[in-house]
Amino acid sequence: MATHPTPETNDPLPKIGGRVRYSMSFVTQGSHRFYTLTMPSEVLASCCFATSRDEDPITGFQRVLDERRAQEIADYMDLGFGTIPNSIILSAQPQADMQDVGRGKTLEFTFSRHSFLIIDGQHRVFGFAKAKTRLRVPVVIYNGLSKQQESKLFIDINTKQRPVPNELLLDIKKLADSENDDEIVLGELFDAFNEDNESPLVGLLSPAAKASGKLSRVTFYAAIKPVLSTFATSSSSVIYPALRSYVSAFYKGLITIGMRDTIVNPTVFRAVFEVFPEVAQRVVDRYGPTFNEQDFSELMVGLFGRIKPTKFQTPPRSYKELGADLSKALRGGFVIG
Template sequence: MAELPQKGEANLNDEARLRYSVSLVKQAGVQFYTLTMPSEVLARTCKVSTRNEDPAQGFQRELDSKRAREIADYIDSGQGTIPSSVVLSAQPEADLKIVGRGKTLEFNDAKGAFLILDGQHRVYGFSKAKTSLRVPVVVYNGLSRKEETRLFIDINTKQKPVPSQLLLDIKNLADLETDVEQTLRDIFDLFSNRRKSVLKGRMSPADSAKNKINRVTFNQSVKPLLSLFSDREPSEIFDVLNSFLIAMDEETQKKTDEPVLTKPVVFRAYLGFFKPVAQRTVDRFGQVYTPANFAEIVSPVFQNLRASKLTSPGTSPTSLRDYLTDRLSSKLSL
């Protein structure tokens, strides 16, 4: 069992006992206790059990010190609150007792008194933070290792994480967007709403949907291109990228009726292919970024191209991008 790094450990003897007011909760024939504990108490009395440390009995992932440091900084910023409960299983070292007519939980102030079932990085973060705070806690008592493991599995499979695309979609409501994220949001919204957008009706802002581009895929694809546009406004960036994608989509439709443009691998590969195409477009037509001008550059790339390269592109946008770039070079004529 791995002990969490200790913070502010007092000179306590092995007989030291701590007491906290609790509420008893019963669910589906199982009971547990809810309470709050000081973060420093959690830091010095909790442990984790990892698969690497104990292949036979361990069931948790390794602690990530970077993630814990981020939690500690969030707490120490003075603006951070962590209302979700840490879930613990009392171990023999705790010698846990319920006293005071069932209203008080008493346990040894000892290392390894509790095994963390959920919240190991929060507790690790508490150990790194300078700030003390009261933390909601759920405590199970008398669980076997099998029961602890099953509870760990339930907690980590029944609780569905918030999709990344939803977090991106609501960041502006929390006033947390960076300038780059705001620019990407504006461009995404233009692709979603402009009548002339090649992606109108094919964008999904808050979740993943078949044959639609979500914010995560869009941001991954467009962010590397922003440096090419200097101080251009989002509407200008949209006009250029939309013209390019119209040309790519029209050439694609000559090969297949499948909506491959909205395949994440294809979409990311196409936008990865934008830079060399844009350079040749500028060389031939100047800064006149029309679908027709882009088509002049990309149409040779699609000549004799197997449709399967687009309908079954594999999992690597980079491989498809490089394939298109190689074809562009091989079609060069002077």
């Protein structure tokens, strides 16, 4: 006579072919009907697959998924305070012989390596399986779907859901107090450029989203991060005045050739900082480490006299290529006095 265990997170795995029961709720959304429940992470990983039915679930995961990403999820959960409440979306397969029993409050299925096809959440399932911590995982299960319906559901889930923009994630990291050292400095510099009335970028930065005619936080960080190593300090209060003077001087140089608006072009902005170390070294050699706007302007005046405005108006795809053009224009008038 078959038994109907209800596994807990510390219980051994059910036997292949055994019947398993979980408490569930039945949900209807439009023409779709599905079950919601929670399953122990080790049970979930052992009865789901993401590739061919002929492959072992874990082996199959390793072939199609990013193991590094899965390990990051496992490490996150093992920290002890990690939580990922999103439901795993599954499609019950015929061998699961899934049924609702107990007056519609209990879900029963046959435990096997291929009881369920993962529609969404492969990395989470694999990550939970790699974690040392045993978890209860929210699950949504569809039953009786055809292969065509499974494919359409996969497409719907992966096209209707939009990932959180990187700009917003960087902005939220500050609120969550989860920034690394570089991100802390970059965040302080971004805020300074965005809020200081003397900043040449006031009104030209967008903190949490991409916006037409403005520089995003992602572009700003990508441009500034490489030059942080140029400074002997990590103090934004020391770094900011030097960068502000440099950007002000470069911005005024763009104005002289009628290319003022191009400062917010991501390629142009990153190219501006591609040549910052070279410009800064020349300023130090000629004027000392004062880094005021006038010194930067005097040193770069020849650059704007030699470079074609079209380089900014229609920049190349690579900021490094534009940076090389700026460096060449800068060197063009360099003489030893």
